[in-house]
Amino acid sequence: MATSGHKEPSTSRKLLNLLRSFVEVAERFVYLGMSGNLVTYLTNELHEPIPMATKNVNTWVGVSYLLTVIGAFIADAYLGRFKTILVSSIIYCFATVVLNITVSVIPLHYQKAMFFVALYILSIGLAGHRPCAQTFAVDQFCEDSPEEKKAKRFGILTGAMVVDLALFLFGYKKFRRQGPLGSPFTTVAQVFMAATRKRHLDETLTGFGVYRDDKSHETNRTLAHTSQFRCLDKAMIIDDHDASSTTRNPWRLRSQTQVEQVKLILHLILVWTCCLMFGLVQSFVQTFFTKQGSTMVRSIGSNFKLPQASLQIFIFLTVIVVIPIYDHVFVPTARKITGIPLALPSYNESALAYFYP
Numbered sequence: 001m002a003t004s005g006h007k008e009p010s011t012s013r014k015l016l017n018l019l020r021s022f023v024e025v026a027e028r029f030v031y032l033g034m035s036g037n038l039v040t041y042l043t044n045e046l047h048e049p050i051p052m053a054t055k056n057v058n059t060w061v062g063v064s065y066l067l068t069v070i071g072a073f074i075a076d077a078y079l080g081r082f083k084t085i086l087v088s089s090i091i092y093c094f095a096t097v098v099l100n101i102t103v104s105v106i107p108l109h110y111q112k113a114m115f116f117v118a119l120y121i122l123s124i125g126l127a128g129h130r131p132c133a134q135t136f137a138v139d140q141f142c143e144d145s146p147e148e149k150k151a152k153r154f155g156i157l158t159g160a161m162v163v164d165l166a167l168f169l170f171g172y173k174k175f176r177r178q179g180p181l182g183s184p185f186t187t188v189a190q191v192f193m194a195a196t197r198k199r200h201l202d203e204t205l206t207g208f209g210v211y212r213d214d215k216s217h218e219t220n221r222t223l224a225h226t227s228q229f230r231c232l233d234k235a236m237i238i239d240d241h242d243a244s245s246t247t248r249n250p251w252r253l254r255s256q257t258q259v260e261q262v263k264l265i266l267h268l269i270l271v272w273t274c275c276l277m278f279g280l281v282q283s284f285v286q287t288f289f290t291k292q293g294s295t296m297v298r299s300i301g302s303n304f305k306l307p308q309a310s311l312q313i314f315i316f317l318t319v320i321v322v323i324p325i326y327d328h329v330f331v332p333t334a335r336k337i338t339g340i341p342l343a344l345p346s347y348n349e350s351a352l353a354y355f356y357p
Contacts, residue, residue, distance in 0.1 A: 022167045023085075027129055030096065034122070035061060036309035039287045040294065045103075046112050054287040060119055061286065067127035074128070077183040081132040088128025089165045095122035096162075184265070190250050191262040194235035197252060201237050210236045211248075212256050223260035228267075232259050285312055 038060070042053035075084035098118035106114050210233075212222070225233075235254045242253045293308035300306060 022163075023089075026163050026167070027089075027092070030092070031126065033309075035286050036290060036312055039290050040308060043291065046115070050288075050291060053291075056116075057287050058283050060123065061283065063120065064123040064126045064130075067123055068131045071127035071129075072131035073183045073185050075132050077186065084128040084132050086169075088125045088132075090125075092122060092125030092129060093162055093165050095119075095125055184261075187254075187258055188262050188265060191232055191235045191254050191259055193251050194254050195232045198234040198237050198239060199231070201234060201239055209238055210256065211238055211242075211253050212236075221257070223257045225256055226260060226263060229263045232262060235259050285315060 035057070039050075039053050039057050042048045042056060043050055048056065071084065071088065075081050079087070095118050098121065099115065102111055102114040102118055236256050236259050238253065242248070290309050290312065293311040296308075296311075298306040298308065298311075
């Protein structure tokens with residue numbers, strides 16, 4: 001394990017970054033391969049109606065994303081990113097093995113139940129892998145029968161996840177590991193609890209003022225006080241109990257910086273709600289968009305037929321084409337018109353993006 005005082009050779013660091021990139025690519029390959037073909041498997045093999053299959057796919061995707069919040073909390077508060085990725089990769093790998101066994105060995109009348117059990121085990125693996133993989137990088141600087149074809153498809157995903165885990169373990173001794181630093185969810189809960197306890201207090205009447213700064217906090221910056229969400233300001237009022245106590249109870253008193261950080265998180269929630277419509281449209285890509293592809297003529301020549309799930313690639317190709325046009329055409333033009341180096345404020349860019357579909 002690398003220490004902070006030891007500078008690793010650049011070749012070793014490049015190798016570790018390459019390993020981490022392969023781990024991320026393998027995990028994305030498994031998830032996108034699974035989500036892209038899931039609606040087809042549910043309708044064609046498990047004979048679910050399209051509305052039911054769509055509901056099941058969207059439920060699985062939604063649960064997978066929501067579980068990442070729990071995974072991030074566990075990584076920040078208890079395990080750290082390295083151990084979380086390791087444990088989740090093992091769960092992820094186990095889930096793909098169970099999926100492969102389910103579609104190739106399990107009798108048909110038990111297959112559906114086992115398939116969904118394995119699918120949600122895979123969600124648990126995603127919960128730890130997805131929120132930690134990218135941030136972990138910052139710490140480093142004969143013609144087969146139809147049954148055999150199905151088994152091979154899931155077998156490819158299983159093999160990719162095994163490679164993912166093997167590559168991750170290959171750098172076990174070299175990866176720089178950072179222990180748990182504490183979860184921001186705890187700070188949010190403490191600010192709300194402290195503000196609730198002191199909801200009847202008034203800063204001008206307590207006589208002890210407010211708790212401006214916490215010298216033990218990991219950041220040296222003090223955030224300026226803002227007037228939004230003023231009810232949370234109660235959390236930094238020093239009352240008689242706080243003034244007489246020799247130690248600070250974080251569930252009763254929080255600093256100005258910590259209160260302002262919680263306010264910033266609440267602002268992000270407002271931005272997140274504006275993005276819900278984009279998520280709704282995006283959900284059609286993995287369900288109705290893919291299913292509609294099955295009705296199209298996808299043959300290219302006489303020997304090649306484009307898989308229906310592969311039609312999703314045109315969305316990514318569009319992004320690849322549009323981003324250079326935005327960076328090299330739109331931004332310079334907007335910069336000349338507005339005279340602003342950033343061309344457009346970030347919220348205007350977000351609003352513009354909604355008109356793109």
